[in-house]
Amino acid sequence: MPSRVWLVLAATLIPFVAGAELATQRQEQLRHLLRHDCGSCHGMRLTGGLGPPLTPSSLAQKPTPALAATIRHGRPGTPMPPWSRFVSEEEARWLVDLMKRGTGDASTND
Template sequence: MLLALAALPAAAVAMAEGTLSPQRQKALVHLVRQDCGSCHGMTLKGGLGKPLLPENLADRDAETLAEIILDGIPDTPMPPWRSQLTQEEALWIARRLKEGFPHETP
């Protein structure tokens, strides 16, 4: 899956990300703040799970983070979200995490 995503031109991935409606983006922000925040901390500074701040994610690209979001990490509390999120949504979340996750969508 990661190889398939890597094969896409950057412009195609960016265009695909632009198809998320403002309502879905708002729902994803809520999901990250509430569901991910329950382990990674409500401010994403860490808790049971690692911090999800840009400086903590600098060594991973957005595509790798999206795969972690979708497939989880075996033998850890990090669950897979593939049944609730699309590849596009996971990539959107990963890119926002690397930028500094918003409290709300603009």
């Protein structure tokens, strides 16, 4: 097969594969953000503070896209600030998944 074809194939497939999962380094940055920045209002263990708890039981009934929108755009009129300058839509959903699984708080270190 001419090498040109491989180039086209690689150019098509690499972004697809890379997009399937956030880069490990980015996942670490987001966990850090969740613990330190979000934790300052939602509690170190995300069990609530100035902001409501972000624990699996408190989020289970709430749709992920709506929670991701709250993270990206904040809640005007409340202290919840918008984070869209720092997290993409995909990353906001990833954070919500993490909170729904209960693996984002400071008590877990995976």
